[in-house]
Amino acid sequence: MISTGLQLLVAAITASLPDDDGSSFWMPPQVSTVAQGVDWLFNFILAISVFFFLLIVVAMVIFVIKYRHREGQDAEQSPSHNMALELTWTGIPMILVVVIFIFGFKGFLDMSTAPSNAYEILVEGQKWNWSFTYPNGYIDSDLHVPVDRPIRLVMGSQDVIHSLYIPAFRVKMDVVPGRYSKAWFEATKPGEYDLFCAEYCGTSHSDMIAHVIVHPVGEFETWLEKASNFLETMTPVDAGRKLFQVRGCQQCHSVDGSAKTGPTLLGVFSRQQNFADGSTITIDENYIRQSILEPQARVVAGYEPVMPTYQGRLSDPEIMAIIEYFKSLDGASSEE
Amino acid sequence: MAVDTASLDGAAVGTRNQESYLTHGRGILSWLFTLDHKRIGVMYLVAITASFFLGGVFALLVRTELLTSGPTIMTADAYNKMFTLHGAVMIFLFIIPGIPAAIGNFVLPLMLGAKDVALPRLNLTSFWFWMIGAVFALVSIIVGAVDTGWTFYTPYSTTTGTAVISMTLGVFILGFSSIFTGLNFIVTIHKMRPEGMTWFRMPLFLWGLYSTAIIQVLATPILGITLLLLVAERALGVGIFDPTLGGDPVLFQHFFWFYSHPAVYIMILPAMGVISELVSVFSGKHIFGYKFIAWSSIAIALLSFLVWGHHMFTSGQSGITNMIFSALTFSVAIPSAVKVFNWLATMYKGSIRLATPMLYVLSFLFLFAIGGLTGLFLGALSTDIHLHDTYFVVAHFHYVMFGGTVIAFLGGLHYWWPKMFGRMYSEKWGQVSALLIFVGFNLTFFTQFVMGSHGMPRRYYNYVEEFTTLHQASSVGSYVLALGFFIMAGYLIHSLFRGRPAPNNPWGSATLEWETTSPPQYNNFDHEFLAGDPYDLNSLRYDKATQGWVRKDPQSIILAEGGAH
Incomplete structure (x- = not known):
């Protein structure tokens, strides 16, 4: 035994x-x-x-x-206290x-306690995606960091409480609306690691997963520069697609015709659309722009008014790129 | 019984009072409006068993959904409701009232040699409040359920479209039921102990219920007012927790855990009391270290109020706060450890009988040891940062709540079952189901420790591929567990109709509830007691004729006529 x-x-x-x-x-x-x-x-x-x-x-x-009980045999006498x-x-x-x-x-x-020379990245949680803002203003949906350099995260939430959790780093910190929380880490090995939301936040809580990409020495700066110039280097349609993917749009809107939390964007342009208030219009650039900046102004019939505003979070060139991307979703060109 | 009570003579009243409580008065109303603590206990037992079944069905649905990493049998929204309902039903409807209101109500007055609790009407009110609270919770489930998690964290709970208000009002009302039971037990234990039963001659189950009652009375009002504030914010837009209204969402977590951490001890303290009774009786030996066990219950009750912040180490509260709560959290580990060592010492040199209740004691020691020790990982700050809100936490509290409280509840149920219903159940099937529950439980939850420390967050509908095997093993475990419970339901119901009639004292226990008939007569006892040591098992001998135990000197515990009151 x-x-x-x-x-x-x-x-x-x-x-x-x-x-x-x-x-x-x-x-x-x-x-x-x-x-x-x-x-x-x-x-x-x-x-x-x-x-x-x-x-x-x-x-x-x-x-x-x-001390298994045996027939006709009582417990031995032993003290009941010591x-x-x-x-x-x-x-x-x-x-x-x-x-x-x-x-x-x-x-x-x-x-x-983050070292004072830490590289700072702003983090924003919203239902149900992460945005990481780099010092030059570029925003990505994955967390890219250089290896062997302390990184400080300053985090806020658009809606409910989220929690940033990177198991491989043993880092976890809640992201609370109405205040900033902070976390820091220093990655020791290049590679790709999971980043989870650890505080329950609703329907797609378990899909609120991002990746941490740890770049080898010297490669982070190159990546950041290339990524930041996407509006200049890409066609508007491609830039719009990238924004659609990294800025949280695709969490709620499909491009294949299926309904998610929000309506699909397949064939959205020039569509005759009924609204919750009973009105009907043909969708054009102005409606898309308004829906991005004031989502609650005209809600499509059959959907909840739950979309967060992107006022101040998307620039005019970015909105233009997104509109161009939507125009390309006419169902004729093949788009997953 | 259409007999005019006024015309009954004294002798007839006597006979009627000696009738079993089960047959004294017939019809559904004689149960629903009874003031008899035994009947209220049995009604609570039926009610919480139904809740356990409901919560169990939700759990099986959750585990079935998790068989695959994508959608399996339901949508993400349905899944979120399922785990919320599993938690809310199990905690508020089953495990908090479980041992105190069902077993405690039945056993406490009998252990005191008393006729009833001190406040029988308050006792019935408590049961009715439980029923009303349960109706609110059911209405909430029917009109759209809740998807907030049982913790109702703001601002999610104030912004989600589900039926949060009816569920929180249900929990608010259930809180009163809990307070009434606690108050009643405190008064009863203070005022109705028999001659000779000093505080340190009380059975340890009563110490467990007493310390539980202190927490119920002091902590539950905090939950009540917190949930009212939540309802006020949701219904009236008063800004308390929602930052867009000027509130603070973390304040809700402080309020919530100020109740809900002590509530963990509302669940475990009575369970520890049950184990203290069982381990002594089935080891055939006096409990070891009575005073340490008794004081440790009180210590746990008091310390439990000082550790709520350990649920919030990653919430952004200050480092100093984290440090203080971590230190205080470890202090509450000591009294639990002391109890475990005392129980083991009770078995040393005993004469151990492996009847079904004792199997649950062994099961409890095994599972509660794991549950308690894994708490150390979560109390330490640096490891908790990694483990918080993962399956490690889920596994930990199931080992404590299920492996501890539910297993002790089952042990207590099998121990007092013959007294409650006057029938013995099948010992063989009892052992089979205890074994299945033990194996199924470990398969379900040990796997979750491993997932959790690898970083699997809790409350996830989808999960990353690497966790598939462990999730499937866990789900299979839950089916084994369910099988164990179905077998138990089968043989317990069978025993009610076909079971061998139980002797008054089938196990050889020295506490007073075994001095009455099985099932107890309506008025419990015909005389008053002069209580002795509740663990003096040498005062009993086995009687082959009745297959039960009898006192060697029956007169020794009877209070002489005209004795002090």
Whole structure:
């Protein structure tokens, strides 16, 4: 029994030893400077937990076998109280939890204090996508960062509470409407990692997933410059498509004719449209512009007035590009 | 019984009072308007069992949807309603009233050797408030359900289009039901203990109920007023939590957890009380370290008010606040650990009988150990940042709430079942279902620890491919769990009709509820008690004729005529 217990203990410890990328039976790969510390404390608590769990279960099993009721035999006489013993098993856990608390707090201080030279990216959560604004004003729906450089995120929400969570970095922080919250990390390995919304936010909460792209040394700046110039380098239709994809439009509007939270944009241009207020118009540039800036002005019949405004969040050239993209969605050209 | 009560002579009244509480008075109204704590307890038992079934169906639907990473059997909106209803029904309708209102109502006065609780009318009112609250919750489910999660976080809950108001009003009313039960138990325990039962001679189940009652009375009003503020914001546009109206959404989380964390102990403290009774009886031995167990219940009740901020380590509250709440959180771990060690010490050198209730005790020790120890990962700040709002948390609280509270509830149900209904159930099937529930539970929830630490967020309708295998294993576990419960329903219902009649004291327990008949007579007891040590199991001997236990000296616990009152 005891040897089985020891084997289990060894197995549990081996399973939690990290592989080359820092991942283990319990943990995803370690890709930030704080990940190792977090995992160390996790494994420390795991070792304590496995020890106490085995102590409890092994004692329980031994007692059940050894002191199993036998016909005509009562329990042995034994004391029902032992102050020294009880103080011991109150005291030892007390010391252990104090140690765990101190390690947890120390780790937390490292995780919550960003270095002063950190590169700052603004984050905005809305139902149900993320926008990341870089220092030059460029906005993307994925988080691109350089490797080995501290990144500071300043985060706000358009609507309800979201929470930015990157498991590989061991980073999580709620994004609360009406205030800014902050988080920071320093990625240690180039690659692509998941970024989840961890605070329940409604219908597509589980699709509010972005990617963190960690660029190798020197490549981030090139990427940013190229990405930022998309209005100049792309055709208006392509630029419009990109905006449609990265700025959250496609979370609610399809381009294949299916209805989502909002109406489809397939063949939207020149469509005769009925509105919730009973009116009907033929959709043109002005209506699309108004719907982007004042979404509640004219709501298509059969849909809820839930679209957030893009006033101040899209520039005129960007709106023009989006309109050109919508014009291309006439159903004739092949568009997924 | 169309007999004019005025014409009954004393002897007839006596016979009537010695009739079983189950047959004393017939018809549905004699139940719905009864003041008898036993009948109210049984009605609560039926009501919470129905709620558990409903909440269980929602859980199975959630697990079935999660069999595949995309849509499986329902839309995202339907899924969001399912997990919300699972949580809300299980917490507010089942687990909070579970042990205190169903088992506690039945057992508490009997354990005190009393005729009833101190305030029988308040007791009935509590049940009726539960019914009204449940109707509000059901109406909410029917008119469109709720998709906020059981936590009702703002501003989501004030802006969603679902039936939030009727659900929160339902929970508000259920809160009164909980307060009334708590108040009643406090008064009853203070005023109605029999001669000889000092505070430290009370059965430990009563310490559990007493500390629970303190939390019910002190914490539930906070939830009530918070939900009223939520309704005021939703219905009247008063800005309290919504930032667009000048409110603060995080304030809601503080208010909510100020109740809901202590509420976790409303759920677990009575469960710990049940385990304390069972472990002593089925080990054939006096409980070990009575005073430590009793004081640890009170310690948990008081400390539980000081740890709510550990639900909010990533909410943006200040680092200092996080530090204080983390430190206080660890303090509440100690009394739980002390209890576990005391229970184990009770088994040491015992004479352990593995009857169904004891299987649940062993199951409890195994599962609650995991539930408690995984709390350490969540109390520590740096690890909690990673684990917060993932399946690790979901697994942790199911190990505590289900592995702890529900398992103890089932243990208690199987222990007091013969007393409640006067019938023994099939021991063999009892063991089969206990085993299935144990295996199914671990398969369902242990997998969720692994998913969670790998970063699987909770409340997700879709999930990334790497979690598919673990999700499917978890869903299969939930079906095994469900099978265990269906078998239990089968043999328990069967026992009501075909079960062997139960002796007065089938397990060899020394607490007073086993001194009456099984099922108890209407007036509980014919005499008053001089209570002794509730864990002095040597005062009993097994009687082969009745297949039950009897006192070696029956006169020793009877209060002599004209004794002190």
